[in-house]
Amino acid sequence: MAEKKRYNMRISGLGGQGVVTTAHILGSCLDNAGKYASLVPFFGSEKRMAPVEAYVRASTHPIYEVGEVIYPDIIMIYHGQVVTHGKSYTMPFYTGLKPNALIIINTDKDVLSEEDCKVLSDLKATVVQFDATELALKIAGTELATNMAMMGMLLGLTELVTTEHIEKAVRERFLGNSFVASGGTAALDSAIEKKFKKKEQLLAANMEVINKTFEMADSVDITGDELIVRLKV
Amino acid sequence: MSPNKRPVLNKKEVEMNYLLKEAPREQHFITGAQAMSEAVKRANVDMAIAYPITPQSEVMHLVGDVFAQGHIKEYYRAEEELGTMSAIAGAARAGIRLFTATSGPGLIRGLEAIVSWPGHRVPAVLGILTRVINAPLSIQPDNLEMAYMLYSGAVMLHAENQQDTFDFTLAAFAITEKVDVYIPVAVATEGFFVTHAKGYVDMMSEDLVYKPFDPVAAPVPAMDNETPPARIQRDAPVQKSNFMSYLIHSVWQQEIWDSNSRAMKYIYEYLGGPIEVQNPESDIFVVASGCAAAQAREAHRYAQEEGLSVGLIKVKAIRPFPKKEINEVVKNAKALIVPEHNIVGWLSTEIKACIPNGGIVVDGPRVYGGMTLPVELIMYEIYEALGIEHNMKL
Numbered sequence: 001m002a003e004k005k006r007y008n009m010r011i012s013g014l015g016g017q018g019v020v021t022t023a024h025i026l027g028s029c030l031d032n033a034g035k036y037a038s039l040v041p042f043f044g045s046e047k048r049m050a051p052v053e054a055y056v057r058a059s060t061h062p063i064y065e066v067g068e069v070i071y072p073d074i075i076m077i078y079h080g081q082v083v084t085h086g087k088s089y090t091m092p093f094y095t096g097l098k099p100n101a102l103i104i105i106n107t108d109k110d111v112l113s114e115e116d117c118k119v120l121s122d123l124k125a126t127v128v129q130f131d132a133t134e135l136a137l138k139i140a141g142t143e144l145a146t147n148m149a150m151m152g153m154l155l156g157l158t159e160l161v162t163t164e165h166i167e168k169a170v171r172e173r174f175l176g177n178s179f180v181a182s183g184g185t186a187a188l189d190s191a192i193e194k195k196f197k198k199k200e201q202l203l204a205a206n207m208e209v210i211n212k213t214f215e216m217a218d219s220v221d222i223t224g225d226e227l228i229v230r231l232k233v
Numbered sequence: 234m235s236p237n238k239r240p241v242l243n244k245k246e247v248e249m250n251y252l253l254k255e256a257p258r259e260q261h262f263i264t265g266a267q268a269m270s271e272a273v274k275r276a277n278v279d280m281a282i283a284y285p286i287t288p289q290s291e292v293m294h295l296v297g298d299v300f301a302q303g304h305i306k307e308y309y310r311a312e313e314e315l316g317t318m319s320a321i322a323g324a325a326r327a328g329i330r331l332f333t334a335t336s337g338p339g340l341i342r343g344l345e346a347i348v349s350w351p352g353h354r355v356p357a358v359l360g361i362l363t364r365v366i367n368a369p370l371s372i373q374p375d376n377l378e379m380a381y382m383l384y385s386g387a388v389m390l391h392a393e394n395q396q397d398t399f400d401f402t403l404a405a406f407a408i409t410e411k412v413d414v415y416i417p418v419a420v421a422t423e424g425f426f427v428t429h430a431k432g433y434v435d436m437m438s439e440d441l442v443y444k445p446f447d448p449v450a451a452p453v454p455a456m457d458n459e460t461p462p463a464r465i466q467r468d469a470p471v472q473k474s475n476f477m478s479y480l481i482h483s484v485w486q487q488e489i490w491d492s493n494s495r496a497m498k499y500i501y502e503y504l505g506g507p508i509e510v511q512n513p514e515s516d517i518f519v520v521a522s523g524c525a526a527a528q529a530r531e532a533h534r535y536a537q538e539e540g541l542s543v544g545l546i547k548v549k550a551i552r553p554f555p556k557k558e559i560n561e562v563v564k565n566a567k568a569l570i571v572p573e574h575n576i577v578g579w580l581s582t583e584i585k586a587c588i589p590n591g592g593i594v595v596d597g598p599r600v601y602g603g604m605t606l607p608v609e610l611i612m613y614e615i616y617e618a619l620g621i622e623h624n625m626k627l
Contacts, residue, residue: 005538040430064394065531066426066524067605 007158008069008098009056011150012088013078016048016188018147021173022076023054026151028169030058033161038063042089047184051087058160071096074158076150077105078132084111094120101125102222104153106132106146110228117227126222128157130231132213138233139212140205144192152210156217163207163214170206175199240303244442246277249407253400253503256437265427268395268434269334269360269420270295272402273305276358277442279329280307282320286339287372290362290428293334304439305332314339318346321357325350328448328455330406331357336424337364340378344385351386351416351489354453356409358402359387361421362428363523363574365603373603374424376523379551380579382419386489388496389552390504391522392422393530395432401549404503406443412452414496416489421551423524423574425603497553507550508558512537515544517568517618520559522548522580525572525606532572532611543615548580556587568618569594572611576601 009026013019023039030037040055055069075094081087083105090096094103094116101123105111108131112120120127132149136142148170155161174189196202216231247256252275263271269292273281281300283293300308309324311317314335321331335343340361350357363376382389388408392398398420405418422428448455473481500507511533521529526547536543546562546569548555563569571581571594578599585591595618598610609625616623 061534063531064527064534065608066430066527067607070605070607071609 005061006057006059007074007160008072009058009074009076009154010069010072010090011054011056011076011078012082012090012093013052013076014048014081014087015050015052015184017052017078018144018188019052019054019078021185022147022151023056025166025169025173026056026058026154028172029155029161029165032165032168035060035160036063038066040066040068042068049087051082051089053089071098073098073101074154075101075103076154077103077107078146078150080105080107080109080111083116092116094123094125097123097125099123099125102157103127104150104157105129106150108134112228121227125227127228128153128220128222128231129228130216131233135212135233136209139209142192142195142205144188144195145206145209148206148209149213152213153217155210156214157222163211166210167203167207170210171203174202174206239301242303244440246444247441249404249443249503252437252441252443253403256441258435258437261434261436262431263395263434264291264429264431265392265395265398265422266291266295266362266429268399269362269402269428270299271434271436271439272399273332274299274302274439275437275442276332276403276406277330277445278305278332278406279446280309280324281305281332282309282311282317282324283333283335284311284313284317286314286335286342289336289339290334290360290424292360292362292428296332296334314343315346318343318350322346322350322353322355325353325355325357326456328446328451330410330446331355332360333357334360334362336362337366337378341366341381344381347382347387347417348385351492352485354415355417356415356451357417358405358409359417359419360402361419362424363421364424371602374426374524375575375601375603376421376423376573377575377577377579377601379421380575380577382421383552383579383583386416386486386493387552388414388416388418388493388550390418390420390500390549391551392420392427393523393526393547394427395430395434397549398422398427399434399436401504403443404499407503408496408499410446410451411496411499412450414492414499415452416492416496418496421523426524494553497550497555500550500553504549506558507548507553507555508562509547509549510544510562512542512544513562514542516542516566517570517615518544518546518563518566519570519572519611519615520546520548520580520584521572522551523574525574528606528608529572529611531608532615535608535612536615541615541619541621543619551580551583554583554587559584560588563588563593566593570597570611570614570618571595572597572606573599574601574603574606575599
């Protein structure tokens, strides 16, 4: 997939899952890889479990356009309730999806309805399903690394950047001092920092999650005709 | 006025041409609001006046910081937007360089005073960071308010991105003070998409500053003890006969619009012209101003990648409107697609009115209420105009 010039991504999740953080880190990853990115966060009241969307454009060329991504070719769903409960600014979650798109859903069970599957099949989409939260718990020991698992899976499947670019971006985000986080995000930052004795350990745990998702992405073929690809964690 | 001691800065005073075209620049990653205040920092502004009504941008807040750092001599916090704009007119009579900025409802509230500025020969720079002006409430960047400015007599520039916002604002200070212009210059850009988003801006050192305003060289004398207000008031047109009042008003306003036209040569001098054209030999053009030009630029690139005969016209100057320049480029065009961030389509109306075959203008795509203008909507119109089969479901 790497030769494609441009990806327009929509990330939908719930407050506290690191949706906006993922967008920031993705932007830095692409910058580190000498590519271009722009990102737009979108949220209402800033609280846990409230719908959050973030949009990321990634390209090998400079990006001129601004604003939200209305017609994505990649969608990431961080929580099953985005699909099942409509916890999203975009309803249904695949509104505006372009043909041949990639959808990654964090879930341990099938969440797509028959109707969803019909629409997505017609658009020749590929849905990759895996329990990112379980993976984060298993490897990093905290569900706060769920966003790392989701981002790792995306970058593993698209081959947009290498793990070195990601490590640099994650390091900047959690160990650097140039990033200004919102109040809620700052609180979660300190929560995850307390979990690890040293920030280096936090970084290592995050990278372990990402490396694992790269392995999983490597082992799977998403070029086939099947709509849903289920990955075991 | 201020009891607080402020830093005295030693800056090198230079001409606008040197500042804009020759001074070495360094790249910064800043918001559009920062870009505008950075331009003000280098413009040797004597006085900033504001009362930012919500929704505003951060511009006048940042200009307050610029004042505190010593780059501006005075900052007056007015009562509200009508007070702000009236204070600008009053302060102009003292022969000083002035800056204010406003947004959406604030602009509309100040409009009564603003439309009197050109007739009063007020050389000020007005930043317009567009916001929704009508109900239901939204604080997003709809640019309908610019339509209300079109017949004010002011020169109007529309910036595409953060870099334009910086360059246009600086150039505006030189244009507004030209003896053969001497009317206000408005620099507009979209709120949020440009003002709140970061982009790359090449800026010259802040040790350089535009040469100070020279009230002696100005075509309207500053009021002081030699030229007291009463002396001017004595000859007020309304104190003459009705006939004199009509006559003075009519020749006066003709002169204002001539001044507006004469600003064009300075738009060429400082900004390289009122329009930017890509692929001038194309069959169809996307014509856009402000932030819509960024979306149009993206659509233009997609069209190039698909080998389509599509050009781009970015309209930088809304007043004076580049009639001659647009006509020259589009004389063989088959369709003009005009994407806009407002419901009325003021830009497409302007374009239709200035070409002999207005029927080639495609009305839209338009988004309003401050919605994102998807590039896909422009591509859809391109395919339709070229008669290309597509399966875009938008």
